[in-house]
Amino acid sequence: MRLLTGTLFALAVATLVGLGMTYFALSRGAAFGALTIESWSAWPKSGTNDADPYARASIARTGRLPIALGDGVSFTLKADDNGKALDGRCNVAISGITPAARYWTLTLYNADGALIANTVNRYGFTSEEVVRRADGNFEIIVAPRANPGNWLPTGGADRYQLLLRLYDTAVGVSTKAGREVPMPQVSTRSCP
């Protein structure tokens, strides 16, 4: 009897610990080889044959097709430069320049990776669409209500994420954070 309860207890602990760790690892998107530049993170290796088991599991669970490294690199932003989570009720400014790439797109998604409905049917900007200043810098205002300039509507959702995808770029597995990869600054301006 003692042996039986002991074995059952150990197995229960194993199931709880094992599945719990898997759940947390995948819901947090843990994968090795993250390239983090300021608040932006990319996993260039996830777009190659060398993708680690965590990246593979996360790709299978979310149902997305990762961007292949020969195609481009995708940077995810979930918080501003002060570490505050992106809030769709606030005005958030994305300003500066991007690393060298033939094209880039900046797209707004909810936590599940779906687009967020808004009155003007704008879900993002491409490098060709964005209005720049004379020095080449741009500023995109991510906000719930219309703003002058490059306005990206949040639809009032409280949590969202931004994906900056660089297409045909030299940024890749061997890239280190530094001067060659300048990422736009992210600051929360005003909150209700």
Next chain:
Amino acid sequence: MIRWLLLCLGGALLGGIVHLATVIILPRTATQDAYSRLTPIAPVNTVVALPAPTPEKAIMPFMDPAFASAVCRYDLSDGPLKLTVPVSSAYTSVSFYTRYDVAYYAINDRAAGRRVIELDLMTAAQHEQVPEDEEVTAADRLIVESPSLTGLIAIRAMAPEPGLMPVAQGAVAASRCSRETEPARSRK
């Protein structure tokens, strides 16, 4: 007391193994991965244009709305596949994925350097059977080796502004992926 602590420790160690095993097995058991989502709408060895993602409906999460995309779900068990993709005005890319959604190769219009991206997809075993002289005469033929018999080819063309979306859609819709009409080995 010590006995329960030891049981906890043993359980935690076993839990580590359970964790690693589930992470490794997960891609093989996932029913909502990209390949499974595309299977009902994409017949084998045919290019199918994907509807643009909207807030209400998207086949896969994290699709880029600035792109027109199409997929070819391939099966190489009957022989190699020929892929032709006309290049659109802005940016066109072709990415190759295994059955378990791992990207193993990608090429874009600039790397292809032509108006049409043309390539042959085959397994390593099929590549070995291609006669050498054929490979020489077709030196400009691009051959991609697939690590698996089945997989996905994603064809994507960018519309830098919304007005260019019809052009991008036209380019991906004109893509072809099909069995080679004259098998390479028949000429030997």
